[in-house]
Amino acid sequence: MEAVVPADIVLKTTALFTAEELEPRAGCVAVRGSEIVAVGSPDKVQPFIGPDTEVIDAGNKLVMPGFNDSHMHFALGSIQKDEDFCCDLMFLPSEQACVDAVAKFAAEHPDNPWIYGQGWYSPAWENPIDPDCRSLDALDIDRPIVLSDFSMHVVWCNTAALRAVGIDRNTPTPEGGLIRHFDNGEPNGFLSEPQATNILLDVVLNKPDLDASLLKSMRKFNKLGITSIGDMYPLGVTTPGVYDIYDRLASEDLSTLRISYYSALDAPMSESQALRVRHHGERVRMAGLKYILDGCPEAYTAYMHEPYLNAPTGKDFRGEPACNQETLDRMMLEASKNGFDVRIHAIGDASATMIIDAVERAEEVCGNKGARFAIEHTDNLKLEDIARMKRLGINAAIQPQHPIGGLGQGVYEESLGEERMSHMWRYREEADGGIHLGLGTDWPAVMSIDPIDTVYAAVTRSEFDGHPAEGYFRENALTLGETLQAHTLGSAYVEGFERRLGSLAAGKLADIVILSGNPFEMNPMALRDLEVETTIFNGRVVYRKDEA
Structure with missing residues (x-):
């Protein structure tokens, strides 16, 4: 023997x-x-x-x-949690409180060429009105100020920031994005969706010593039991060579985190193929492609089947997708032909339907080549689309802290109505429908990176203070076993990594x-x-x- x-x-x-x-x-x-x-x-x-x-x-x-956070923006979160780079605006109660925090941060960091902050959320303010540049301009700070909201879909900035990147009354609104204006035609410092916000963020979010911030985050993740992540496009930072930095930290045995990353679906296929060849290890791997098809209901940019109730653009407005169905079909077909897994952000139910239609058409043309598809967030889903997802093998990457953060603010009731709100985040129906679920946070756009908090949110549907005691539509909660499985093996499955990761088994x-x-x-x-x-x-x- x-x-x-x-x-x-x-x-x-x-x-x-x-x-x-x-x-x-x-x-x-x-x-x-x-x-x-x-x-x-x-x-x-x-x-x-x-x-x-x-x-x-x-x-x-x-x-x-180990916990696997299947959807986050690792490099972005790492620099946004760097207290010398980013002003923390999370949970502040008003526009003025945010302005005061920015003033204090600017005074304490006189050498920062740009003032950057993140985490404000106007729907939760005492006076829930969207801000504009006037309150920041009143600080009389001659440096550009750029403030990302909680969702990372909206930027609030001062006039100096607009001037620094050349945004003025003549700047066209990018397709899929929004640049708001005052009545006199001047931009008012409120921009939404990456097509618009990246004009500013591409300049601000370049941190030369990114590796130091990444290592700090890894140590924090070790303390929280996070051993793997799905790192989603967009990276959110413009520091060159981020994926190679990940690989270098792993090769030097400094990294204590498995990173499955997803680059841009709409990038040239040759670039995607080169990344797949370069990064295919068990610590850093190019796992697939990612696309953002719509926005979020707070900004009226989630693409819905039915109109918003109170959209400032008009009563029939349903939001707009980032591309049309033909373009999406073409991108999905090309990815499928080349064997790439694809994950697409869809918060609106109409966007989810577009993704399902595109997967169906890709399989009709080239069959099932083993590529995995996932809808990111699935905040709004038509019940019949859950059955279609199961039939086509489409997974769902969900963030259980989003329901407890969103439903308590009242913003969805105003924009979508109580009936539609009661059917948001249908995790129970997705699980019962046989959908593979992967759990994550969307960090840094989340209240807490702690997986224990995510587990609590998925099981109770209550806020962190225990209210409401009956949970927000708890009939859509998951069981504890389902939640822990989804936060480990389920996430690995969504990442196409389950043969090596996600469960306690020999090998x-x-x-x-x-x-x-x-x-x-x-x-x-x-x-x-x-x-x-x-x-x-x-x-x-x-x-x-x-x-x-």
């Missing part, structure tokens, strides 16, 4: 969540090198324990795969976390009391709470 090579680490617990089942059970996991070599009963794993094996007895604490990569308790024995409303105690990445312990 061949001798068993001892494991480096063996974990024991009475609550082992493999993600291949929806309930935990007693068991052990053996890790050697970067892989899991055995999962099962103590008797099965005992032979892997040698004199140098580290044995971690977790008791009744949940041992599970898979050893990304594992130990929680501070067993959430299956807790009141769901208390889930946010949980913490991560240990994070293992690539077979190596990268975080221990008792050593932090």
Whole structure:
């Protein structure tokens, strides 16, 4: 009988969540090198324990795969959480409070050539009216000021910023974007959607020392049990060579995060193919292509089947897609022919229908070549489209914090009405319909990057303070097992990485976390009391709470 090579680490617990089942059970996991070599009963794993094996007895604490945030903007979030680069405007109650914060930040950072901030959200302000350049101009700061909103779909700026990039009364509004104007025709400092906002952001978001910010974020993610991410186009930063920076950090063994990134669907195919050839490892991989088809209801840019109730552009306005159906069909067909997975942002139900139609047409032309398609967000879906998604194998990448952040503000009730609002974020119907779900946050456009908060939101549909106690349309909540599976194996599936990642099974990569308790024995409303105690990445312990 061949001798068993001892494991480096063996974990024991009475609550082992493999993600291949929806309930935990007693068991052990053996890790050697970067892989899991055995999962099962103590008797099965005992032979892997040698004199140098580290044995971690977790008791009744949940041992599970590392969390995989399937949708975020990693480079952008990393610089926006850099307190010397970005002014934090999250949760401020008014336009004036934001202006005061900007003034303080500008005074503390006199050498910053541009003043950048992020996180304001006018629908939640005491006076929920969109801002314009006048309040920022009143600060009499001679530097450009550019402030991204919470959703990253809107920019509020001062006149100096408009002048710096050449936006004036004669600047045409880009297709798919919006530049608002005063009655006298001058731009008022409010721009929405990337086609317009990137005129400013492409200049502002170039940080030469990006790698330092990335490493800071990775250490924070280790503490939270995040071991993998889906990094979505747009990058949000204009620092050159971001994907190569990811690869360099991994090759130097500095990175403690698996990155599956998605570049632009509408880029030349030759560029996409070159990225796929260059980045195909298990730490950094070009996983597919991404496109933003519409915006968000707050800005009346989500493309809806039925008109908005109070759109400033008129009673019949439904929003507009970033491209027409013919263009989308062509891009999807080309991606499918070349074997690329595609993920497309669609918050409006009409945009989701466009994506489903495009996938259907691509498969009619070239058959199913194994490419995976996903709709990002799925805030609004027609029920019949869920059945079509299942038939075509279209996945859904969802962000459970968005419902609790959006439904409590009243903005959707005003723009869409209570009936449509009650059918937003149909996670229960998607799960019951057989859709593969991947969980994420859309960081930095989220209240919290902590996966525990995302799990709480998916299960309770309540805000972080526990209100409302009955949740926002809790009939569309997920179970705890479904949520943990979607945040691990489901995310890996959406990323086309499930053969190597996402569950605790022999032969898979050893990304594992130990929680501070067993959430299956807790009141769901208390889930946010949980913490991560240990994070293992690539077979190596990268975080221990008792050593932090």
